[in-house]
Amino acid sequence: MGEVKSKRMPRAVRERQMLDAAVRTFGRRGYRGASMDEIADLAGVSKPLVYLYLNSKEDLFTACIRREAAALTAAVRAGVDPTLPADRQLWEGLLAFFTHTAENPDGWAVLHLQARTTGEPFAAEVHAMREEIVTFVTQLIGDASRAGRRDRELPLQEAAALAEALVGAAESLAAWANTTPGVPARQAAGTLMNFAWAGLGGLMEGRPWTPPERAQIPVAAG
Template sequence: MSGTPAFKRLPRAVREQQMLDAAVRVFSRRGFHAASMDEIADDAGISKPMVYAYLGTKEELFIACLHREGARMTAAIAGAAAPDLPADERLWRGLRAFFGFVGGHRDGWAVLYRQARGSQPFATELAAMRNRLVEVVAGMLDHALRARGREVSATDLEVVAYALVGASESLADWLADHPEADPERTAGRMMNIAWLGADRLLHGASWEEGRAPS
């Protein structure tokens, strides 16, 4: 870290972030198709040719929004789930960061995430983000297992991580649709669902047909 800010370079970076902020707001308000570059330029207080010059077409701008929001979210989750904590604390902090992020960006989640899910090229970008998240979760599980002297196949880890990420995404959708719901409480619910099972999985338990504890 230098004590002297790079005055010559800063304005461009700041301006780009302002444009992305404006773009996220407008996409959230209008949806991708109805959003216009005029409104985004207006909202950012920058001329439309400047927006095009900095960030490209509306599609490229949307991908840049997805990318920045995704990176922020992944960083929030990975940062919260510090590796030196017990597995359940890491999961809890990760979930709290995730639902806190979605709860703080309900509109953005609904538009950016749901729109991106089904249409190319956004779906590819989103799949890459999900894969990074699956890797983070699989890494956490692997770490917790090794701490207990256990090891499972990469496929088993991947499958459990997919299920946890899928369950969390589904609850994030639920949270985005329920403005009255509390993000922290939703994280707690997901924690209960995930941990009670994960804890037994980590101990090597499994369900067997006709032998369920009831």
């Protein structure tokens, strides 16, 4: 009897291995510091095979950004149950975000640090992902406003501004948490929830903070 030939690995599985290796390498070394040789070695394939599957280093980096961005946005969306009260929705979304970034630190480094600092077209890919998350959070805040405010609905521009601020804070806190030992995802999410909801909760109930009136400066008699 002849030898039984081993089955070839499916293309999707092989490509996932290459992307896993690339995300790890790009996340730790940056786009310019990463080499295709190192990525191929880590994936257990030849460098020509990486080029065959993913064309170029630029295309490979773009594929990593898109995959990690899609995974992050999917995790946040899946974490939010729209039937829950507004505070629970925000909490679940933040917990999903921080859990995903903590479990995928190299992917988060690719999105938050490497792609943004390498220049176009990579920064544009991350910007598109961020806009999707901001839009989702804007909708969440708007829905919470409609549910909690009987007098009037929170203006869209104000909801969008709050979403920008919240997403920016989450990004910065995730970057800090991933480089600070002993900060679990739940703690990071709780920190931002306490920081944000103390203000958002009052706003949803029609009790916004207002700045003090500017003091009038007396005009000296001439």
